Amino acid sequence: MTEHYQHRARKRFGQNFLHDAGVIHRILRAIYARPTERLLEIGPGQGALTEGLLASGAHLDVVELDLDLIPLLKHKFDSNPNFTLHQGDALKFDFASLNPPPHSLRVVGNLPYNISTPLIFHLLEHASLIRDMHFMLQKEVVERLAATPGGGDWGRLSIMVQYHCQVEHLFNVGSGAFKPAPKVDSAIVRLVPHETLPHPAKDHRQLERVVREAFNQRRKTLRNTLKALLSSDAIEAANVDGSLRPEQLDLAAFVRLADKLCEQTSAE
Template identity: 60%
Template sequence: MAKRPGTHIPRKRFGQNFLVDQGVIDRIANAIGIQEGEHLVEIGPGQGALTERLAPTGCRLDVIELDRDLVAGLLAAFSIYPGFKLHSADALKFDFSSLAEDGRPLRVVGNLPYNISTPLIFKLLENAAIIQDMHFMLQLEVVERLAAQPGGKAWGRLGIMAQYHCQVEHLFDVPPAAFNPPPKVQSAIVRLTPWRASPWSQCEESELRKVVQAAFAQRRKTLRNNLKGLIDGAALEALGIDPGCRAETLQLSQFIEIANAVNEQT
């Protein structure tokens, strides 16, 4: 087993909270269920706590680390594994399609910094066609939004777009004490598995994003008000949707119907 990088003071500007609880690390590795020959991508390996479980499995492992102070230690610890490759880069700017040239789908994992988790997930959803699944440590609130159902405050743009692309599973929660330094929020592990046979009707994704963003722009307002300029009340009624209701009451399938109607109008 490789020796992990040594002491590193977590940096607030990178949103660093290093996972140190071995029981939680084992549970994450077991949830991922790595098989020899698979292609894994770890975002933000930090001090290599999870990398230590991934690298010896015989998989191809690309890790993406922004903090250059961690790079030398990661290379020293894990370069002994032939499938290991480190990319000193910002995951938000990284070209994930460049890793899929061997034809193997990517299995993406990571303890995502809370300050970039939502934009990074949206970026990865754009690459869903080349991804087998994703396992992430996120702020519990973000996982609840990803896995939300209509009718609650957590239901919104993130959950709708994630569920349009993926099956979302909230696997288990992780307490602050599992990290150094302990964050001020609860965390959770989520699995996102891109649909191979989608349960949803197809639509122009750009229209769906536009409709959802507008519908939730002011949550307390009705669909009639928020979607003004995209679709009128009569057209909503023709779809069987009450223009006087709020966006949080609609099913994903209804947002898809609205997006298709808007697309037909243009």
């Protein structure tokens, strides 16, 4: 890379550039891109993963917010006909504009910690277009995504993502794999949207509402934390024990509560 294209990580974009060749290879192996596929990389940075993804022969769209990185990415990859660069904010990007067939788009990203959760929810709005997502995230975020009921990591993020996707915590990545080294460890997660939802709710918004209320005061029992939405009788009628705390309930139980709220709202 010429001196002209050197780039320093910018704190306001939460940039930490991946440079460990072993980790890069391991991520590329987990993704296993094929020549006929359509991939989207969010925040390619200096192109550590971009190079390997393009080497697969797949078509790669990348979305990069940092204007200073655009010349570097163009210099490195513009000569490849499978490379398309979009300058902009991934949180506002219209993924449908790529016009992929249903369940075909493969999304990849080393996501800045400050936008990872809103970006995952933004992508889930387009879950019907997506085949899978591989993200590098803060390790504790991956632990919450992949959590199971009963533990402290089980909460709103686990439930709402698992409603839409199968979640797999693939492997952890130490801070030394990045420049500058972040203060926390990272992990790679694979999210695969369900083609058929295992526990479909009558109204997805009511599920969000119930989950948000339930975990607002996670130490309290459901009877207390949901009292503004559902009576004790309504909770019992949903076949849920109101004396439990929210972290003790599985996804199916939250869907039953949301469906009970739907019935109640439509009867009013």
